[in-house]
Amino acid sequence: MSKSTRSRPLSRFAASIATALVAFGLSAAARADILIGQTAGFTGQVAASVKELTLGARLYIDKVNATGGVNGQKIDLQSLDDGFDPKRAAANAQTLIDKGAVALFLTRGTPHTQAVMPLLDKAQVPLIAPSTGAMLLHKPVHPFVFNVRSTYQREAERAVQLLLEMGNTRIALVQVNDTFGADGIAGAMAGFNDRKMKPVAHFTYEREKPDIAGVVKQLIAADPQVVLMVASQQITADTINALRAAGSRILGATLSNNASNGFVQLLGQNAAGIIVSQVFPSERSTNVPMVRELGDLVKAHPAESSGQVTPAMMEGFASAKVLVEALKRAGKDPSRAAIQKVLNSMTRYDLGGMEVGYSPTDHTGTNYADIAIIDPRGRFLR
CATH class of the missing domain: 3.40.50.2300 (Response regulator)
Structure with missing residues (x-):
């Protein structure tokens, strides 16, 4: 038998194997995660x-x-x-x-x-x-x-309404200077407008380089009962901790983006009494x-x-x-x-x-x- 004659069955066998592998590959893909x-x-x-x-x-x-x-x-x-x-x-x-x-x-x-x-x-x-x-x-x-x-607008609006209902007439707003901050503040302002009221002060952070000391100084000067913060958990916790270190008892409030145990840990001994809006049922219900x-x-x-x-x-x-x-x-x-x-x-x-x-x-x-x-x-x- 010549070399070329012997190679044909092997070629057919190799082709069959290749076809089987392709078929298996397709089947495996169909079962992929x-x-x-x-x-x-x-x-x-x-x-x-x-x-x-x-x-x-x-x-x-x-x-x-x-x-x-x-x-x-x-x-x-x-x-x-x-x-x-x-x-x-x-x-x-x-x-x-x-x-x-x-x-x-x-x-x-x-x-x-x-x-x-x-x-x-x-x-x-x-x-x-x-x-x-x-x-x-x-x-x-x-x-x-x-x-x-x-939405943040819905929860910020509801937070302001409830804070006003609790008798807090002097509420300050603090936001991060980005689309998140602007969005939350729009909802907060809707809550004020609903009660025909205005915030006692409104301050802004830069997201990348927040001037926490500067904002804390401005907050203490404005002397609100509550500050509603629309910012990340780190900036919010740092601000509240700095307020407490300066001897301020301004009540802190924030949105649901900070509703985590990690936020509580960042606050440490200053966590008790902080108000956080929620968008899901209570974890203890x-x-x-x-x-x-x-x-x-x-x-x-x-x-x-x-x-x-x-x-x-x-x-x-x-x-x-x-x-x-x-x-x-x-x-x-x-x-x-x-x-x-x-x-x-x-x-x-x-x-x-x-x-x-x-x-x-x-x-x-x-x-x-x-x-x-x-x-x-x-x-x-x-």
Whole structure:
């Protein structure tokens, strides 16, 4: 037998092997994990709350994966650290999109999410549960952004209304000088206008180089009963701690972006009495099914959670429930387009005592807003 004659069966065999490998590869791809991408500040000004937020989400995703995943596939949540830098957030989002993420999830920060938004249109990829209540994510409705939490304007307006109802007529406002700060202050001013009143003072920080000493000096001179701060947890805690070090007893209040155990730890002995607005049910309302469900998961994983449920964990947990439900409804091998489509038709979904809903003309999810006061044990009481 000639060399050429002997090579033909081998060539056919090699071709068969190659075909089988290709077929196996396609089958393996069909069974691949569902890639979900997250960019957030795991280091930097908001690191503590971002870690609690993500832990709440991962506890639920891990539970789903441990019980078979979604339609037989596991969820692979890949989280990248952007250091609370909008440019890095955009770069991370592009990396995750290029890797094939079918959805982005739980971004943190208003300028940071704003930097990601142009990529959503270009890649036709949905962003589920950005951890920011910026109005620009709600109006006009962005076709690829699906919010799970209430707006900053709504919670700031409600916080001012409640502070005024408590008899605090002299309220000062402090904001970071970016889109987040402007958004929260717009809501606060709506609360004042509703009562035909005005803040006693209004001061602004630069986000990158905050002049905390200067703002503290101005606050003490203005002598308000309460200061409502629209800023990151680090800046807010540093300001309150500096006020206390200067002997000031001005009451501190802030928004839900600081509703975390990490914020309490930054405040240390100055935490008690600080008011923090809330956008989810109380973590101690165990009569609410989703609160009880998260509480059970925390108890089962004490090493990760320190055995304590926090408001930030509640937000992450609720957000993950929306994500998982969208993936379930999108069917086997969910595509970006399928996820967007099912979310637009998710008119009422019960998270377990709290409903979210979307339509093509409304991506707000929920308008829940309340306030809590940090007690001497570091708990958020309502």
